[in-house]
Amino acid sequence: MAFNLVYKRFGERSVLIEWPSVINEKTLFDVLAFKDKILKSNIEFIVNINHAYNSLLITYENLKIDFESQLSSLQKIYNHKNNYEQPKFTQWHIPVCYDAVFGVDLEILSKAKNISKETIIEQHSQAIYTVYFIGFLPGFLYLGGLDDTLHFPRKETPRLKIEKGAVAIGGHQTGVYPCESPGGWNIIGNTPIPFFDVKKDNPCFATSGDRIKFYPISLKKHHEIKTLVDAGVYQLESEVVHG
Amino acid sequence: MVKVIKAGFYSSIQDFGRIGFQHYGVPYSGVMDRYSASMANAVLGNRKNAAVIEMTMTGATLQFNGNANICVSGADMSPKINANRIQLNKNIAVKTGDILSFGQLNYGFRSYLAISGGFKTEKIMQSRSMYQGITNLFKLHVNDELAVSDFIKMNKKNARIKVNNNHFNSDQIEVFKGPEFDLLSKEQKDELSSKTFTISKDNNRMAYQLQDPLNNSLQPIITSLVLPGTVQLTPSGKLIVLMRDCQTTGGYPRILQLKESAISVLAQKFTGQNITFKLLEY
Numbered sequence: 001m002a003f004n005l006v007y008k009r010f011g012e013r014s015v016l017i018e019w020p021s022v023i024n025e026k027t028l029f030d031v032l033a034f035k036d037k038i039l040k041s042n043i044e045f046i047v048n049i050n051h052a053y054n055s056l057l058i059t060y061e062n063l064k065i066d067f068e069s070q071l072s073s074l075q076k077i078y079n080h081k082n083n084y085e086q087p088k089f090t091q092w093h094i095p096v097c098y099d100a101v102f103g104v105d106l107e108i109l110s111k112a113k114n115i116s117k118e119t120i121i122e123q124h125s126q127a128i129y130t131v132y133f134i135g136f137l138p139g140f141l142y143l144g145g146l147d148d149t150l151h152f153p154r155k156e157t158p159r160l161k162i163e164k165g166a167v168a169i170g171g172h173q174t175g176v177y178p179c180e181s182p183g184g185w186n187i188i189g190n191t192p193i194p195f196f197d198v199k200k201d202n203p204c205f206a207t208s209g210d211r212i213k214f215y216p217i218s219l220k221k222h223h224e225i226k227t228l229v230d231a232g233v234y235q236l237e238s239e240v241v242h243g
Numbered sequence: 244m245v246k247v248i249k250a251g252f253y254s255s256i257q258d259f260g261r262i263g264f265q266h267y268g269v270p271y272s273g274v275m276d277r278y279s280a281s282m283a284n285a286v287l288g289n290r291k292n293a294a295v296i297e298m299t300m301t302g303a304t305l306q307f308n309g310n311a312n313i314c315v316s317g318a319d320m321s322p323k324i325n326a327n328r329i330q331l332n333k334n335i336a337v338k339t340g341d342i343l344s345f346g347q348l349n350y351g352f353r354s355y356l357a358i359s360g361g362f363k364t365e366k367i368m369q370s371r372s373m374y375q376g377i378t379n380l381f382k383l384h385v386n387d388e389l390a391v392s393d394f395i396k397m398n399k400k401n402a403r404i405k406v407n408n409n410h411f412n413s414d415q416i417e418v419f420k421g422p423e424f425d426l427l428s429k430e431q432k433d434e435l436s437s438k439t440f441t442i443s444k445d446n447n448r449m450a451y452q453l454q455d456p457l458n459n460s461l462q463p464i465i466t467s468l469v470l471p472g473t474v475q476l477t478p479s480g481k482l483i484v485l486m487r488d489c490q491t492t493g494g495y496p497r498i499l500q501l502k503e504s505a506i507s508v509l510a511q512k513f514t515g516q517n518i519t520f521k522l523l524e525y
Contacts, residue, residue, distance in 0.1 A: 011503070012502060016468065048263050050491065052468050053466060055468055057468040136268060137376075138270075142466065196268075
């Protein structure tokens with residue numbers, strides 16, 4: 001099960017651990033398992049651990065840390081045998097309105113790919129996406145699992161303003177803009193669900209390893225859910241799945 | 244309370260930023276120049292990471308609604324209390340109604356105002372650092388009223404500190420190898436350590452872009468983690484030095500990593516100024 005990992009110093013107080021350069025769930029779950037083991041090992045002076053597709057970044061509080069000994073403790077933790085289990089995860093059901101009001105690039109996608117808008121919507125909302133990590137913007141989920149037929153290049157010139165909640169496709173990825181921002185992805189819809197809420201103890205409902213399933217809603221339903229969300233009474237649908 | 248009469252070009256409340264929230268995609272933020280901000284706090288006997296006002300390029304005009312001790316450090320923007328010039332890096336007592344204003348920029352780019360006990364504005368995710376989308380305010384505006392601890396009078400210990408002028412004068416930016424450094428060719432490595440780079444007009448709290456591209460044939464990497472001080476090499480050969488408000492992840496090769504003190508040095512530079520990289524061994 002063990003991967004061949006590369007340990008690199010990254011600045012004065014961080015260590016970067018790299019897995020082979022591929023994006024897949026096997027790598028993700030190994031990254032998450034290692035991260036979990038480090039968190040449980042209570043190594044002193046660690047102030048931050050963060051991960052991406054195939055990397056883990058560990059930041060220490062102290063500039064005068066002895067990196068040689070840190071590296072060997074980390075290697076020991078990784079190599080320590082334990083019964084690896086795919087963790088249980090939550091599958092979130094996210095309503096998306098694909099109406100032309102929001103899905104401003106659906107037409108372009110449909111023409112360029114010669115697929116009907118209905119098929120694009122169906123394929124986009126049929127897949128179950130895996131949350132790899134959160135980065136780029138607060139609450140921006142990096143999702144895996146976009147159907148090959150929907151891969152579509154980013155715009156040559158990014159839009160200066162993309163609406164909060166915009167659901168978009170960029171290259172082989174799909175995602176939701178958690179706040180208004182510039183961006184080069186093609187917008188196919190909008191969700192009324194907030195993906196980052198600074199007022200909550202847990203500002204992002206989803207975490208790495210969770211699954212996301214989009215489902216189409218009408219413009220009217222989008223409005224209704226938005227009203228409930230704004231009133232703070234909307235209950236997001238989800239189910240816990242054991243791996 | 245401190246009232247904002249004029250906000251200046253870009254002023255915000257900053258402390259040492261948010262650590263431990265990056266897995267939500269939250270930027271680190273914090274003062275761009277930790278050296279100068281720590282200096283201002285040290286003079287007042289504050290914790291070194293107490294919240295200060297960071298002013299960029301031009302200073303703010305502020306009115307004090309109580310007696311306090313203040314210290315201005317960092318860039319010299321000709322600070323005045325009422326009509327009188329005050330010294331930098333010095334403990335200055337101010338009274339209710341006094342007005343702090345700034346004039347000509349003599350050196351540096353960012354000036355810091357510390358106040359006894361520190362600013363006590365909104366704290367989110369263990370930090371008062373302003374950042375759009377995290378805090379309600381992300382920069383100072385006219386008529387903002389900024390909470391301060393309690394206008395305590397402090398002792399005269401550390402009443403003035405001498406700063407190291409090298410912090411503002413040196414063109415040298417100390418760096419370590421970044422995770423993708425070893426992918427560079429010998430020519431690229433030589434170019435990095437011998438060339439003088441000019442700071443482009445695209446420089447802000449998020450990143451400093453440098454003019455003078457490097458010949459580049461490196462492929463993008465699978466999106467990975469970045470830090471303040473990470474130097475990214477873009478496909479066009481342009482170098483981007485990430486600063487305190489940078490995003491948490493990126494897909495360009497990370498060829499260098501600034502020493503922490505070098506982030507503070509770079510934070511005092513502005514458009515058109517030159518820098519060179521000095522590669523350090525780990």
